[in-house]
Every structure is written in C-alpha cells, then in structure tokens.
Amino acid sequence: MRQIEISVNGESHSAEVEPRQLLVYFLREQLGLTGTVVGCDTSSCGSCTVLVDGESVKSCTVLAVQADGRAVTTIEGLGSNGELHAVQQAFHEQHGLQCGFCTPGMVMATVGLLAESPSPSDDEIRHALEGNLCRCTGYVNIVEAVKAAAAA
C-alpha cells in the first residue's frame, strides 16, 4: 500500500492505496464519488474524464499514486452553491445528454477544452471531443452545448 496526499474538489485527502489502484476506482470506491464512471477498459470512451490540475484526463489511464500531490476536480466539484456550472447548464438547455452516462466525462472534457480554447469552431469541438464517446445523441446537441457554453 502507498500513502498519497490528494486534493479532490478542494478537499484534501490522505489515503492508502494499492499501487495498482486506478484513479477512477480511487474516486468511486474509496471516496464514494460515483459521478465519474467507467465505460470501457481501453481508455477509449472518456466517460471517466476528470480534471487533474485543471487539465482533462481519463482517470482510468492514471494510477491513484500518479495523482499524489495533485488537485483533482470531478463532476461533483464543478457547480457551486447548488447552481450548475455554465457547461452543465448548456448541456441541459441544448439537450446535450440523453442517458447521461457519458455526460460527466463529456462535461469535464468540455471544461478542459474551453480552458484552452474559449471559442472553438464546430470542427475544433468535434475533434477535441474525439476521445469521448456518446452512443445516444449523435453529438449534434453536444456540439451545440459546447458552443452555448463558450458563448455564456
């Protein structure tokens, strides 16, 4: 077991983890933050996307020990005072989600994208979200949501 110090959604945690523990299972099973989900085992689907030091990463590709000393933001840490974050609000208004399973990852990837590129073109959005799969929406309204969030 390894000791890690990790900040998650602004809260510091000191935890013992197995060296093979993936960050996503640390978040889900040790911290009970089940908003971040697992959709594949090949780092393809992006459902587990979180922010590590502000940058979007697939948390199934990162070991918990690699996040030692880092600040992680999950979907639970995105809104404030009960209000949805602008990206969450845009996904709601544009019907950018159906079953909602890929949504936390899609939202976190969008937050990461807009931090790097505040007003992306349609094409840029489609390529930036290439690593996040959605089987419900055909992406039409996800692209609309990202644009609406960028304009908000």
Next chain:
Amino acid sequence: MATTEARTTYIGAPVERKEDARLLRGETRWVDNMTLPGMVWMAVVRSPYAHAKITRVDVSKALAADGVVAAFSGAELADEWAGSLPCAWPVTGDCHIPQHHPLTADKARYAGDGVAVVVGESRALAKDAAELVEVDYEPLPAVTDVGEAIGDSAPVVHDDYGDNRAYTWPLKNGDVDRLFSEAAVTVKEHYRQQRLIPNAIVPRSVLVQPVLATGEYTMWSATQVPHIARVTLSGTTGIPETKLRVIAPDVGGGFGSKLNVYAEEALCLVLARRLGVPVKWTEERSENYVATIHGRDVLQEIELAATAEGKITAVRVRLVAAMGAYMQLVSPGIPLLGAWLYAGCYDVEGYDFECVGVFTNTTPTDAYRGAGRPEATYAIERAVDSLAHKLEMDPVELRRKNFITEFPATIASGLEIDSGDFHASLDRALELVDYDGFRRDQAERRGRGDSKQVGIGFSTYVEMCGLAPSRILGAIRYGAGGWDAATVRCLPTGTVQVLVGTSPHGQGHVTTFSQIAADRLGVPIENVEVLHGDTTVIPLGMDTYGSRSLAVGGVALYHATEKVIAKAQKIVAHQLEVAEDDLDYAGGRFTVKGTDKSMTVTDAALSAWTAHNLPDGLEPGLEDTAVYDPPNFSWPGGCHIAVVEIDTETGAVELVRYVAVDDVGNVINPMIVDGQVHGGIAQGVAQALLEEAIYDDHGNLTTGSMVSYLVPSAAELPRFEVERTESPSPTNPMGVKGVGETGTIASTAAVMNAVVDALSPYGVTDVEMPAKPERVWRAIQEGGAS
C-alpha cells in the same frame, strides 16, 4: 363528458428535461454505483474457444485464493436451474430453441460462453481468482460465418439438431411467380448486413440482495426490461415471481442490448440464494463485446419485378439470418420485425418472403436498434436504386411513381399502414438539400474528373413499431402481450404520481410523461412525479423497446388521465350540485356551463381523500390505472437524404450533409424527438461507414474492444439537419407514433445509396458495408461491385 378544447401548455413544447440536473451533477444511481453491506463480487470464467468440449473444470485453486468466497463450474450449478434462460419467440412450431443454461457444462459454443464463476470479496479479487480456474477444452471446428453455417459440411453448433438450421419462416401474398414472369424489368440484389455490436456506453451491471427471512430477492439490473426479467427469471431460477423484485434504477443506453434476460442476472440470483449475501457483477467492456448480444448478421437476396415504366409489381426476399450460438430473449423473431417491410413505402401487389434462422459459433444476435427494420429498409431502398439505374430513371422519380398515397393502406405483406404522406417528406427533404443544385455540382465534378466525387442517397421509408397489438403478437408466436399500463394517482396535496410500465434509459420519459399528465390534469409540471422501473412499485408493465413507450405507454397514460378526470367530474358535479353534463372541462378545471362556478381536478383530489362529501357509492381516492393494448402497430415514415464526398484516390468517404424529414405523427416534445432522431442516424451511419464485428477462422472476435471496433466519435459525423411532417396516427387519441428507431432504420440505406451514386461513373453498382476506404478504393479500381 363535455370536453372543450383543452388548454395545452406543455404538449408540443420543447420542455427542458426534468431528468437532467442530477445526471449533470453526477448524482446518479447506476447499478455499478451501488454497494450493500456484506456484498461480494462475481466474475465469470469464459471460454476462449468458439467451439470446444469441456472435459474438466477445476475451481480448487481459485477457491484457495485470498478473498475468494465461492467458485462453481457449470456442472456444480446445474441443480440450481428450474429452466433455461428464456427465449420468448419460437417463431415456428418446429423452431429449435436449445437448452441454454447460464453456465455451459458440456460444450462451449462461442468464444465468451460462460463455464465457471468465482465469487470474491472485491471486484479485483474475484477477477484475479477467475484466472486460477482450470478448464480443459477439446477444441472442435467452429463456424462463425452464417453463409457457411447453412452448408451441409459445416460444423454443427448443437449436435442434437443434426445441422444448424433453426427455423424457416415464410410469408407470401399474391401470385408472385406470375408477376415476375410478366415483368418487363427485374433486379436481383444480394446484400450483407454485417454483424454489429451495440456498444451502449454503460456496461451491464447486476446486484442481487437476498432477504433470508422471507425468501425474497431484490435484483437491481441495468436492464430495459425489469418486468419481463421478473417473469422469465422466475422460470429460470425457480424463485417464485411473488418473491422477486426487479428494479431498473438509472439505466443507460440500451439500443436493444439491454432488452434481454442474461446469464449474469440468473447467476447473481442463484449465487445470492446459495451464499445468502448480496452478489454483484459489472461487465467489463471486453466482456460486453462477447457476452452482450450482437445485432444484424443477415445475408439478403431481394428481387423486384417492375413494368417498363417503373411500376414495381412484386418483391421476393430470401434471408439467411445468424442466431449465434443460442437463442436469447427474442433472437428468432428479429428478422420477422422486418419481414412485412421489404416492399417499403411502395404500392406493390405480390410479396414473397422467407427467412432461415441459423446457428453459428458466435455471440447470440438479438434486438439492436431498429431490429429487422433497418435490414428491410436497406434492402428495398438499395434495390429501388438498382432498379432506377437499370431503367435509367432518376431515383426520386421512381420512388414517387410507387409511393403508397392513400391511407389506411393495406400493404403487400398484409398489414395496414394507418397514416403517412411520403410525397410531403420527400418534397421537404429535396428542398432542404437543394437537389438540382447538388446534381449540377455532381455533373461538374464528373465532367472535370475531380478526384473528389460526390453522391446523393435517398431512403424513403416506412416502419412498424410500438410493439404491438397483443393478438398479432400471439399469432406470430411471440410469448407476451404488447400492451402497457399507467397509473395516475392524484394526491391530496395537489401533486400527481404517474406510474408507468415502460422503463426508460435515456429517452426522457419522465419529462414527456410529465408533459402529458400536467396538461391533461392542469397541474404544474413540477408537481408531477413519474415513477418507473420497479416491479413492486409498478407491477404492470411491458417495458421499453421497439419505439413503444410513447405509442403504447404514453397512450395508456392518456387513458388513465381520462379515467381520473371522469371520476373527478362525478365529485365536482356532486359538490357543485349540477349534472355531470353541465360541466365543461379544460386544462384541469371543471366549469359549470354559462357560469363562473368551477372546481379543479386538484380540488377533487383533496375531496376524494377526505371523503367527507362524495356521491353515494363512490370510492374515496382519486387514482386509476389504464392498460392499453394498441389496435395496430405504429407507422412512422419519411425521407432521409445523405450526401457523401469520396476521395477517389484513397477511398475515404466523408458524410458531408445529412437531411432527415420524418413523420412521427404528433409530437409531445420536439427537442426530445430531435435527439432520438440524431442518435438513431448516428448508429445507422456507423453501420454504413464504420462498424463491423469480425471473427477470425477460429471464431475469435478480432474486433473485441473500442480500439478495434469503430464506434463513431463527434469527429466522424456531421451535423444532422432534422425536420418533420406530421400525419397524426388515427389509432390513438394523441395521434402519436414511435420515434426511437426511425433514424437507424432510414439512414444506413441513404448513406450507401449515396456512396454507390458517387461511384457510378466508375461502373460500381454495390459496395459491401461498412464502406471503409479499402473497400471503396478496390471498388473503384475493379469498376464493379466489391
């Protein structure tokens, strides 16, 4: 009851979804999020061979591993089963339905067939220990190709049957042989509907909690069909239906893949019974690829007979459809869901259809979005383009010449289309796509020998969904009814509970059904609570598949509100001391004609609860249930147009425009309907251009992950341009039709017709799906069908 024009506030409006907020916050109830005290994890040991005798299974090393609670071979669990896993659709009297236990004991029949289970204290410990189970296999020759499996010398999947034929199912109307012999023109085409893997992003997951004191079991499952699972798993496990509660909490994308009753559900139930503790299993993606049903995998032959002027007179179809290694819930019936649609939206006289179902050493096939109808639409729409080519006629003109125009219309296959307007949707789609402008651009590119060629493809379609009239389902040997149920419970505080027998997994039922209830009962939408997916809370239900939830469940809800309003009217008439006929009803309020005296349904709900002043003989409470059995299928239709650009030097196909004009009757929530169409189109386009499950000669699935199986991302798809025409269904009071599958049903043919149109100057008449660059490039080089 006197009913004036109802004030509609919500129906027809793009009401933002009530489901969203907690999904967006990650406050979700996926089964995999759930943990119970004392819970253990199940891992399944699966055969790596597609076909092999099992000569020894030894779980002792797994049992000795740290954190392992139990381990069993298939033989060791044999006594647990009261019956097979269910197949509810033996399509003929002699249809072969092989015994299918959750673990196989004698022979593995596909790569992924379960042979043992290990139960451990954690997900990881169970998985580690599963690696320690020793299984001796004697590999046998395997057959994965459906065309080969039907041959005389093919390896036999189920020894008892002697060969791999499961059934032959015919449907014939009219003197087809005469019509073909008299035809001025005929075409005969062969298409391959490749095997697809549904790839819902949410893996399946099951958690069973036993209550030892009462012998009751609660199963949470990521399923589309909690009610059907309860009935059938009772038969598989011997747990009485009265002791089994199935809950579908938050369930993600199904697309048919969760319209099934799976081995792992049965295994978790019997392990919980045997071990007396909660048992959980969550599918890994690599497991999903082999252990969750696949779709399509059908060889099609279609012939059209036509006059010299292009009037189609008869259709003849022969299918060879892969069932996979076993019959899952509705495997045999999937081709039948398309069997009536091979003449499409065209007025045809003669109809001759036959399907042979065939076992192969592969993952079982079953319902994947559209289920039988994308295949039918593909065959007729591609064949119509071939006929147009042969007649040197514009494909639009040929379609117009053959459209069914009068409704209700009895189609060649014998069913009745209730309403539609195929010209209207085609007209609008042509306008949106600028057909003349497109053809000019195409001619210019062809003229200058541009390396980038463009093509346009049409798919004018009609489909049958909203499964379905129970009597018809009975006549085609389906094992259950097609009704659904809804309960409306008006509570004394003015809030309304709506209990529905459908079970959503992304379709937005909570919002759509709230819109219906809120408008009908005149309450704010926030005051409506929709409950679903729990067999104890909602005992009556037939669940969600086949685009049935609004067309059947939503209509049941409408009828339940009618019943509640009728009872409220008795209460109001009594309290206002007028005759029931003296009341007008609109938007939740009863008004005495010619006065301003009124009472609301909400007022009546409180009165019904206090029961202080009710008419003699009227029971307290304001609640009622309606069970609706539809008199006909639901018949959406429309026109989809795809425009592709093909790089003739590389074979790469880019979908540059996609226009869809659908007719799904009256629309409750246009935003949700658009979303359903978008998602459906994406899946149909993916079949045309990207997705294909491939087995190697030994029966290994070589496309067994999201790395090798191409689920489209946003980067592979364009924006879809979606509009509607509206031909209300006359068979239900809301005029609604199903919409969940239209996009998938229509789009594959549109895209492939566009690909072939782009390549027609090269002499190409067909390209096998998916139209990946290599195939397209070869087709160009060979100047003919690839």
